Amino acid sequence: MDVKKIKILVVDDFATMRKVIRNLLKQSGFENVVEAEDGVLALKELKSTKIDFVISDWNMPNMTGIELLRAVRADSELSAMPFLMVTAESLKENVVEAVKAGVNDYIVKPFTHEVLGEKIDKIMKSIK
Amino acid sequence: MDVKFINPFLEGTIEVLTTMAFVKPRPGKPYLKKNNLAKGDVSGIIGITGTIKGSLALSFSAGSILKIVSNMLGEEMTSINGDIRDAVGEITNMVSGAARKKIEAMGYSLSASLPTVVSGKEHSIMHVLGGPSVVIPFEMDEGAFVVDVCMGDPQ
Numbered sequence: 472m473d474v475k476k477i478k479i480l481v482v483d484d485f486a487t488m489r490k491v492i493r494n495l496l497k498q499s500g501f502e503n504v505v506e507a508e509d510g511v512l513a514l515k516e517l518k519s520t521k522i523d524f525v526i527s528d529w530n531m532p533n534m535t536g537i538e539l540l541r542a543v544r545a546d547s548e549l550s551a552m553p554f555l556m557v558t559a560e561s562l563k564e565n566v567v568e569a570v571k572a573g574v575n576d577y578i579v580k581p582f583t584h585e586v587l588g589e590k591i592d593k594i595m596k597s598i599k
Numbered sequence: 600m601d602v603k604f605i606n607p608f609l610e611g612t613i614e615v616l617t618t619m620a621f622v623k624p625r626p627g628k629p630y631l632k633k634n635n636l637a638k639g640d641v642s643g644i645i646g647i648t649g650t651i652k653g654s655l656a657l658s659f660s661a662g663s664i665l666k667i668v669s670n671m672l673g674e675e676m677t678s679i680n681g682d683i684r685d686a687v688g689e690i691t692n693m694v695s696g697a698a699r700k701k702i703e704a705m706g707y708s709l710s711a712s713l714p715t716v717v718s719g720k721e722h723s724i725m726h727v728l729g730g731p732s733v734v735i736p737f738e739m740d741e742g743a744f745v746v747d748v749c750m751g752d753p754q
Contacts, residue, residue, distance in 0.1 A: 488685075
């Protein structure tokens with residue numbers, strides 16, 4: 472499968488940030504993008520649609536990014552889902568917590584479309 | 600406020616805007632501000648806690664923020680609406696994160712609250728410590744904006 476055709480779920484409570492990430496993804500050649508505004512809605516989307524990749528913000532109301540990651544890893548059907556965490560800061564504790572919870576990689580805002588594209592390509596290659 | 604805390608905010612602002620909005624704002628000479636009137640048409644403010652307490656505000660003229668958000672979203676923005684306010688909150692959050700990373704490298708431990716966004720002519724910016732604050736002015740071809748920082752002494 473062409474990696475650029477994968478279906479990516481972007482999870483962020485800010486509509487603007489979802490648009491920004493969608494715009495950056497488009498610049499990297501990824502146009503198959505769906506959105507969810509928090510972890511709860513993301514889980515619903517993951518269970519009802521075939522998603523190939525999750526990009527999730529850390530700080531969100533209802534269900535945070537790390538809670539979503541744990542829920543995904545605990546679900547037998549979703550446990551292998553490639554998961555990229557987006558954070559506004561590179562706090563060591565956060566990174567350690569995300570790695571322990573099974574994140575594939577994380578990206579610190581601000582980031583360019585090149586960095587985002589590279590992270591996705593790298594994760595997709597590693598899981599093949 | 601210790602001058603060594605000014606550069607992280609200046610550099611953090613340039614880093615965020617060049618990376619996410621592909622603009623290169625030109626910084627001017629920082630100055631001390633004693634009132635709490637905002638310089639711009641829309642402002643984002645965020646509280647900082649930890650070994651140093653304080654707050655950071657970014658206040659944008661309409662011209663500057665319309666250009667920045669148009670670039671970020673890849674679509675032409677023509678008025679200060681909900682998308683613009685959302686983006687100002689997100690930019691404030693990212694600048695605070697980038698600046699905190701640099702200040703943490705000096706050996707301090709910081710965290711931040713959620714950003715608040717205010718818009719309208721002559722709105723005010725209330726710093727957590729009350730002020731005075733240091734203002735770093737920035738120029739873009741489309742308009743000006745300021746980074747307004749008020750940080751206390753390390754505890």
